[in-house]
Amino acid sequence: NVVVILERTPLTEDLVDDIMSPATDYSIEMKNDIYTSLRLFPKVSAGALKSTVIHPATEKHINKYKQHAVFCVRETASDYNNITLPYITSSSFSLQWLYNLLAKKAEVDRIVYEDDDQVNGFMLVPDLKWDCKQTSNLYLCAVIHRRDIKSIRDLRGEHVQLLENIRDKGKQAIREKYQFNVHKLRIYFHYQPSYYHLHVHFANVSYNSPSCTLGKAHAIDDVIDNLKMDSDYYSKCSLTYILKENDPLLEKFKEAGRCFD
Amino acid sequence: NVVVILERTPLTEDLVDDIMSPATDYSIEMKNDIYTSLRLFPKVSAGALKSTVIHPATEKHINKYKQHAVFCVRETASDYNNITLPYITSSSFSLQWLYNLLAKKAEVDRIVYEDDDQVNGFMLVPDLKWDCKQTSNLYLCAVIHRRDIKSIRDLRGEHVQLLENIRDKGKQAIREKYQFNVHKLRIYFHYQPSYYHLHVHFANVSYNSPSCTLGKAHAIDDVIDNLKMDSDYYSKCSLTYILKENDPLLEKFKEAGRCFD
Numbered sequence: 001n002v003v004v005i006l007e008r009t010p011l012t013e014d015l016v017d018d019i020m021s022p023a024t025d026y027s028i029e030m031k032n033d034i035y036t037s038l039r040l041f042p043k044v045s046a047g048a049l050k051s052t053v054i055h056p057a058t059e060k061h062i063n064k065y066k067q068h069a070v071f072c073v074r075e076t077a078s079d080y081n082n083i084t085l086p087y088i089t090s091s092s093f094s095l096q097w098l099y100n101l102l103a104k105k106a107e108v109d110r111i112v113y114e115d116d117d118q119v120n121g122f123m124l125v126p127d128l129k130w131d132c133k134q135t136s137n138l139y140l141c142a143v144i145h146r147r148d149i150k151s152i153r154d155l156r157g158e159h160v161q162l163l164e165n166i167r168d169k170g171k172q173a174i175r176e177k178y179q180f181n182v183h184k185l186r187i188y189f190h191y192q193p194s195y196y197h198l199h200v201h202f203a204n205v206s207y208n209s210p211s212c213t214l215g216k217a218h219a220i221d222d223v224i225d226n227l228k229m230d231s232d233y234y235s236k237c238s239l240t241y242i243l244k245e246n247d248p249l250l251e252k253f254k255e256a257g258r259c260f261d
Numbered sequence: 262n263v264v265v266i267l268e269r270t271p272l273t274e275d276l277v278d279d280i281m282s283p284a285t286d287y288s289i290e291m292k293n294d295i296y297t298s299l300r301l302f303p304k305v306s307a308g309a310l311k312s313t314v315i316h317p318a319t320e321k322h323i324n325k326y327k328q329h330a331v332f333c334v335r336e337t338a339s340d341y342n343n344i345t346l347p348y349i350t351s352s353s354f355s356l357q358w359l360y361n362l363l364a365k366k367a368e369v370d371r372i373v374y375e376d377d378d379q380v381n382g383f384m385l386v387p388d389l390k391w392d393c394k395q396t397s398n399l400y401l402c403a404v405i406h407r408r409d410i411k412s413i414r415d416l417r418g419e420h421v422q423l424l425e426n427i428r429d430k431g432k433q434a435i436r437e438k439y440q441f442n443v444h445k446l447r448i449y450f451h452y453q454p455s456y457y458h459l460h461v462h463f464a465n466v467s468y469n470s471p472s473c474t475l476g477k478a479h480a481i482d483d484v485i486d487n488l489k490m491d492s493d494y495y496s497k498c499s500l501t502y503i504l505k506e507n508d509p510l511l512e513k514f515k516e517a518g519r520c521f522d
Contacts, residue, residue, distance in 0.1 A: 004281075006277070006280060007272070008269040008270075008272060009300075011268070011269060011310075019267060019310065020265070026312075034315055034316060034317060034318070035313065035315055036313070036314040036315075036316070037312070037313050038311075038312045038313075038314065039270075039309050039310070039311060039312070040309065041305040041306065041309050041310075042308065042310060043305065044302040044303070044304065044305060044308060046310075047302070047310070048300050048301065049300070049301040049302075049303060049307075049308070050299075050300060050301075051287075051298070051299040051301050052296065052297070052298050052299075053296070053297040053298075054297075055295055055297070056295060057295070069445065069467070070466050070467045071442075071445060071466070072444060072445070072446065072447060072466050074482060181332075181521070181522070183332045184331065184332060184333070185333065186333060186476060205331050205332070205333050205476065205503055206330070206331045208471045208474055210469045212474050212475045213469055213478075214447060214449055214473045214474070214475065214480055215480065217474075217475040218475070219475055219476065221335060221501055222501070225498065225499060229491075237486065238486060260442070260444045261442070
């Protein structure tokens with residue numbers, strides 16, 4: 001068994017001269033008034049592909065790279081209590097790596113900002129997806145110090161102060177450290193999150209990652225407003241999220257009688 | 262002046278044989294255990310580029326294709342009344358094309374479903390971005406018959422029936438016409454919308470277009486829940502959205518004393 005991944009390489013500025021050279025063949029597909037549509041055949045270097053080969057590949061590898069159907073799940077408050085919460089609890093995802101970070105036993109050099117208050121405090125670190133080089137894809141995460149909030153489902157009116165503290169001090173730290181305009185920040189939670197200890201994403205709004213789509217991301221300002229309107233909003237509301245067909249949580253919804261076929 | 266747009270062409274299945282042929286040069290970038298990373302140089306046809314040329318181009322053309330900074334605007338209810346609503350009204354976007362559609366004077370052959378009730382009815386048509394060929398990027402729009410609702414800001418509790426009607430009959434029509442699993446649908450509004458006559462987007466949830474990100478899209482189920490909780494929710498809430506630096510609405514916010522620099 002072998003997995004072969006083929007990807008187009010990004011079009012970078014240094015390729016433009018090569019592509020726009022007289023040596024490049026072309027065919028005209030459409031011409032109308034001032035608009036022309038062409039197909040260009042630049043020399044092979046400009047048309048390079050990136051490939052990753054996994055050999056020998058296990059079933060797990062093959063499964064990971066297969067395209068999976070995705071489904072929208074509408075989780076009511078009672079679904080959370082009867083399906084999602086038991087699933088989270090029984091899966092016992094380890095948070096040791098996170099507790100190491102919060103206790104400064106690891107990643108100490110990556111801390112961008114810390115408020116060490118044990119009730120409303122948090123630690124701000126670059127997300128692993130960000131190389132910290134350019135702000136065009138700036139991406140950081142704020143992780144709270146307290147350990148009693150798994151996700152936005154656990155948030156209540158009493159946590160508004162915590163959230164406003166994260167939002168305001170997080171913005172300020174990013175403005176100061178990266179000279180970044182905070183009006184260009186998208187600040188949000190994931191639900192479902194990738195780990196069950198409350199954390200907040202701070203990302204450049206022009207960076208449209210699939211992780212900030214409807215059915216995955218919740219703006220911190222909306223969450224604060226909802227809690228101010230109704231302290232128990234997140235214990236009562238329905239939340240929509242997207243699951244892959246092989247996600248164990250989707251299986252739990254199916255077992256509970258939901259049909260997604 | 263000329264605008265040249267260069268894009269990689271999509272990697273389609275019919276290219277795989279060409280790319281994986283012995284004639285393709287390659288260089289190995291990394292090898293570690295079962296993982297190998299390569300750069301492939303297939304023959305020029307497989308590395309083709311798509312290009313669009315606009316010549317002669319006006320300043321407007323150049324401006325349209327320039328990369329623009331984007332900003333997050335948090336619009337309070339009073340911002341809507343004092344800034345956004347006057348802007349929408351004074352800009353007087355023409356809806357004639359839409360009224361032609363609703364009156365069946367145009368695009369008649371594109372109608373997928375119609376409920377001709379003048380209060381709760383709507384027309385379902387494929388979005389222009391969808392070629393109607395494959396359901397992998399299925400994308401339709403439901404346009405309401407009544408003309409008194411510009412956007413979600415105008416929605417009140419009395420409109421829940423209209424929204425539920427669109428959601429339920431829209432899903433049913435898509436299931437029947439395309440044999441499409443409605444659990445794979447993302448159903449949402451845009452705010453700000455591209456035109457100010459209420460319409461609903463029905464898209465394949467696996468199609469992550471930039472138009473369904475946080476700060477642009479609002480799930481119809483969330484909107485219905487909010488209206489059921491508080492009939493005046495959308496006349497009171499704050500809404501976050503993303504504007505390009507050259508958007509006239511952003512200028513209005515700046516004139517009102519908001520700083521985005």
